[in-house]
Every structure is written in structure tokens, then in C-alpha cells.
Amino acid sequence: MKPSLRLSALAAAWVAGCGSSDPSRELTGVAQSPIEDGTSDSTHGFMVAVIQMMGPQAQYADVCSGTLLAPNLVATARHCVATLASPQIMCGTSTFGALVPEGDIYVFLGANISSNQQSISDYRTLAPGGILVPADAGQTDVCGNDIALLILDQNVVLGSNGGKTIDLGNYVVPAINPPMTDPSYSTTVTAIGYGIDTPTDDAGATAGVRRIKENIPLSCIPGDANARGLDCFKAPNASLYEQILTATEFLSGDASTCQGDSGSGAFDQAYFNKDEWVSFGVLSRGSVSPDGQTCVQPIYTRFDAWSDLLVAAAKQAQAMAQPSYPLPLWATGATLAASLQPASTSSTGAGAPPAACVGGGTATEGTPCACANDCASNECVSIDGTSYVCANPCSAGPCSTGFSCRGSGSNSYCFPATGATAGSSGSSGGCAAAPLDPAGAAQWRSSAPLAGLALAGLLRARRRRRGRPGPPPKT
Secondary structure (H helix, E strand, C coil), X not given: CCCEECECCCCXXXXXXXXXXXXXXXXXXXXXCCECCCEXXXXXXXXXXXXXXXXXXXXXXXXXXXXXXXXXXXXXCHHHCEEECCCEECCCCCEEEEECCHHHEEEECCCECCCCCCEHHHEEEEEEEEEECCCCCCCCECCCCCCEEEEECCCCCCCCCCCCCCCHHHCCEECCCCCCCCCCCCCEEEEEECCCCCCCCCCCCCCCECEEEEEEEEEECCCCCCCCCCCHHHCCCHHXXXXXXXXXXXXXXXXXXXXXXXXXXXXXXXXXXXXXXXXXXXXXXXXXXXCCCCEEEEEEEECHHHHHHHHHHHHHHHHHCCXXXXXXXXXXXXXXXXXCCCHHHCCCCCCCCCCCCCXXXXXXXXXXXXXXXXXXXXXXXXXXXXXXXXXXXXXXCCCCCCEEEEEECCEEEEEECCCHHXXXXXXXXXXXXXXXXXXXXXXXXXXXXXXXXXXXXXXXXXXXXXXXXXXXXXX
């Protein structure tokens, strides 16, 4: 759920993550949620706030949370950027409405939205067409489809290099290969978000601060066939669980997320302990205990259920990035283990593409390239992270004579069958796309004048009342 600067705009359908291990309690939730009883977090910059400006002259704003999967790619909950027919969520009947205007969405990079230390550089706006959500028929239902990918109009460079070099190891890797049902993952998670810290905070006064809580037990992963007792869809009370979540979601422990934490991540605890950021999904919704004292039943949308959407968004974000960066390995079909390797030891996609982008879109397949719009196919790819060539997708038809299909699924291309550009026989077959020529990108949008937003006093966890005011960002 969103807290609002007015915390999250979803007034009642916990869409941000409060959950219970007992599905008989509060089977419907409200679309909101913060980290309950968490501690302040100034360390993990890959967690951001997603702010929707609302009201006449943007007098208040709804706040959600989000996760940086790449320098200009944020994963969050769909209800943070779309309307809902009703704040009370009932699986099978509750649906999404239209997306909000891109210009109403801002991404905040700091640890405290109300801090007087914030400045214009703490905010990012979205690129044109920068809201991606499930778009197929039947994917307007809230339950199971509450995920959105946001493409920023400027990179967010994480790390201690003064913002000069992009290290993709500082960003979050979605748990898609292998899926979260794999026994290699732990059964506890870390939650980080910007929501309220107690459900009794009706005014949203505690929202807008990034908080963290570790070692939260997972409660239900539908389809988890491992001997961990987590497949609640096969439990004696499976019918109750099936009323509150779908097979593309999972349930975490109570007293963890609350209103305003919508869109936040659930990070595998074992990897988190090693400073490796692996997330299972984004917080969708939750509820409160009957006595109103505890956030319960946090329900998350699973990343592994939306791998195609994530990969497509990663490719689009990388093609639009300024400056460019290599495609994250997880978006090339690489395994989690390979995706977490330092770039210098990764087998695919590690190297940066050539620096000189010619453009023109005339180069034929097999021709060395520096960026996508060098090529007639608008695809400049590599299987070794070093040698980039123009290539046609295998899905476009049979490869030409002298070319063979490499890669898998939507990430497969026709490469020269012999020669240096075809890569070594030991390659894993993943492809790394080169960035689009910045000079050829249409109408890049600069940051909006956030001084006019008056982010003072808008904080709410997508709830009922306006939150406590804070100072506006410095200009």
C-alpha cells in the first residue's frame, strides 16, 4: 500500500503487505502498508519511495515503496500507479482501472521523505511510456497482477564511486531463475519499505521513513513442492487461502509490513546476510488484526510469475538509459548464481558494448555494432559480453544461412555460426543487449521542478487522513 505524503492512496485494501498465517482472520485486506516495528534504514539505497502527487496543485501525495532492479528500472505494485475500483480487495472481483499520468509519479531516493536534507537530486521522474504493467486479457484483476515496472528518465547510480561508474552488483536481482520454489532459497526474508510503523497511525505520521525488518518467516508459497510445509494450497484449509491469494503470489509473516510498504521487496535472508540483494517479489496487500494493533497477512506478487514482463522491461530500460549500461545478467536468461557474479567473472553479458554509436539503423545481421539503432533489426547483442553484433530475433523466423539460434525463449537471436563474434562453445547462451543510441532517443524528459511540489506535509500511507507536514526539498 502507499502511505501518503498522504500515505498510499489505497485507502483500505492493504496492498502493501500485512499478513497472517491464519487465513481465517481478516480474509480481505486494504490496499496499503509500512514496516511494522522496523528500524530506520539509511544503508540500502536500492529501496526507493514511489510518490504519486494528488489533489489540486499537488497538495498531497500517496507514498509507496519500490526496488531498483537496474539504474533506471524500479519494481513496485501496480496499485501504486493505477486506480482501483474499490480500496477493499476481494480476489476474483477487484480490478484495476487506468494508469495515473506519468507526470504525477516521482521516485524518491533518500531514507526520509520529510528530512530537511533532501534536494532535487533525491528525486527522479519517469521516462515517456515509463509505466509497464500486465496488459493481456484477464490481467486487470488485482490479485495476482499487482506488479508494475517504472522506467526512469535518469539513472540512479548506486555505490561508493562518486556516481561515476555503474556497478550492476549494487542493484536487486529478481528471483526468477531458479523460481522461488527452489530449495536453494531460504524460508525467511527481509522487508524494507517506507510505510507506517504501526496500524494505529491513522494520520500516517510515521510514513515516509525507510525502515527494515529481518528474519521474517515465509508463510505460504503456492506450488512449493519441497518438504518445507509452505504450499498452503495443499493444506487442510487450502480453500481459505485460495480466497485471499493466487498461485502467482506468496504470503509472509505478520507484524512485518504495513500501509505505505506497497511495492516493497521481500529479500531472501540468506543472500541478504551476504550483502547480495535477491528479491522474491513486490508487496501487494495485507490487513490488520481484529484488535487493530498489528498488520497481518502481507501478500506479495511473485517475480518468478512475471519473468517475461521483467525481462522485457529490463531490455526497454537499458535501451533508453543515459548513460548506457550492460543489460543485467538476470535479464539475459542467466541463472541467479551467474547474475550475482562480479562482471569481470561472468560468462555472458559482462562487458560494456563498444563506445562509438553510429546509428542510422542500416547495419545488417552479423555486423559489429555499438548500439541497437546501428542495426536494421534494432537489436545489438552479444553472447560473450564483449563482441556485439546486429542480430535478428529467432522468433522472427528461421536463421539465415551461416547463422544459428543462440539463447532461449524471448532472449534468443541468430548469431554467426562461426567466427569470433559467435562466442565460445562454453558460453551459456545468454545475450546482452547494447544500449540505444542516446542521440537517437526521442524527447528525453528532464526532471520536473520539484520545488513546486511542496512535498511538505503530504505524507500519508494511502490511508484516511493527511499526514504530518515536512519541509519542501531544497532547490
